[in-house]
Amino acid sequence: MEAIKLESVSVSFGNFLALDNVSISLGTGKLLAVVGPNGAGKTTLLKIMAGIIKPSSGKVALFGMMPAEYRKKNRIGYLAQQQNLNINLPLTVGDVVYMNLAEIKGIGKNKKRGMVDEALHNVGMHEKKEKIFAHLSGGERQRVMIAGAIANMPKILFLDEPSTGVDIVNQDDFYNFLSHLARKHNITIVMVTHDIGVISDYVDEIACLNRKLYIHDKAENIDMDEAMQKLYGKTGKIITHKPDNKSCFRCPFKDFNLKGLQ
Ligand SMILES: Nc1ncnc2c1ncn2[C@@H]1O[C@H](COP(=O)(O)OP(=O)(O)O)[C@@H](O)[C@H]1O
Ligand SMILES: [Mg+2]
Structure with missing residues (x-):
């Protein structure tokens, strides 16, 4: 079944047309990357979805x-772009992830604590669970925010530039992790990214x-140079970056385990 379907969606902010007649459909368990320049309407598209x-x-x-x-009965995960991660409160890492579950009804506290543990394991941050969130590095905070977005075991997950601006992790491991969520756990994922x-x-x-x-097509059908x-535009210079595995000090997404999602 189609998890996400947009038909001729337009969005205006005043006179400004941010999205112009966009139609997209995405099957269940598929992982879609949304690329485009700044101001292209990527975040707007995610918010619409x-x-x-x-x-x-x-x-929509x-x-x-x-x-x-849909959201009345089902949960979605949403990682917003460039969140203010400098929360200046004495919250622990565990508290920050737990906050994402606080409003969910019908699940007991113990079960929620288990979900927090699992999400933190999956992003390689469990050993920092009791640490103060504000004391973490930027990349570690971002990983905790990703744990927050997946903690509620959503069927649909939206990620707005999850690896931009911070030395998040080894990109390959991170994308493997997302692709595992989609393929093995049938989670439909839409991710805005610049990691072309x-x-x-x-x-x-x-x-x-x-x-x-x-363009909206299967990844294997797309000639990225042409698309870019x-x-x-012709003068635009695209900088792509393929990380060097050896320089990665740790790869927290490698040993992910999603027993709660089976
Ligand atoms: N709430 C809003 N009010 C007015 N303009 C907005 C609003 N949200 C986004 N925009 C404008 O819409 C355009 C697309 O924004 P956005 O979706 O954030 O782009 P992207 O994520 O691709 O950088 C930008 O020009 C932005 O300034
Ligand atoms: Mg954006």
């Missing part, structure tokens, strides 16, 4: 339901967005 904002015109459906309706050089090995589909949707030229 998640039901955080409503389209000016067009239709999650498993056939309007997002607001590495994603096509891991994702199922790629959407190239610059207000309009230029369309998106960024």
Whole structure:
């Protein structure tokens, strides 16, 4: 079944057309990467899919339901772009992840604590569970935020530039982890990313967005050089980065284990 379906979605902010007639559909358990320049409407697209904002015109459906309706009974995971990770409160890492579960009804505290533990294991941060979140490095905080987004075992996960701006982790391990979530656990994932050089090995589909949707296809069908030229223009220089495994001091996503998601 289609997990996410957008039909002719447009979004205006005042006179500004941020998304222009975008149609996308994504099957259950697929991993879609959304790429495009700054201001292309990537974050807006994610918010539309998640039901955080409503389209000016067009239709959005999650498993056939309007997002607001879907979210009444189902959980989604959402990692916002560049969150203010400098929370200046004496919260522990465990507290920060737990906050994502606080509002979920029908699950006891003990079970929620187990979900927090598992999510932290999956991002390699469990040993820091009792540490003060504010004392962590930027990359460690981002990993904790990712744990927060997956802790509630969502069927749909939205990640807005999860690896940008911080030395998050070895990218290959991180993308392997996401691809495992999608393939083995049937979680539908939409991720905004700039890691153009590495994603096509891991994702199922790629959407190239610059207000309009230029291309949306299976990753193997897309010539990224051509796509980038369309998106960024001929003069745009694309810097891609393939990390060197050897320089990675640890690879926390390697030994992920998702027993709670079976
Ligand atoms: N709430 C808003 N009000 C007005 N303009 C907005 C709002 N949200 C986004 N925009 C504008 O829409 C455009 C697309 O934004 P965004 O979706 O954040 O792009 P991206 O994530 O691709 O960088 C930008 O020009 C941005 O300034
Ligand atoms: Mg954005």
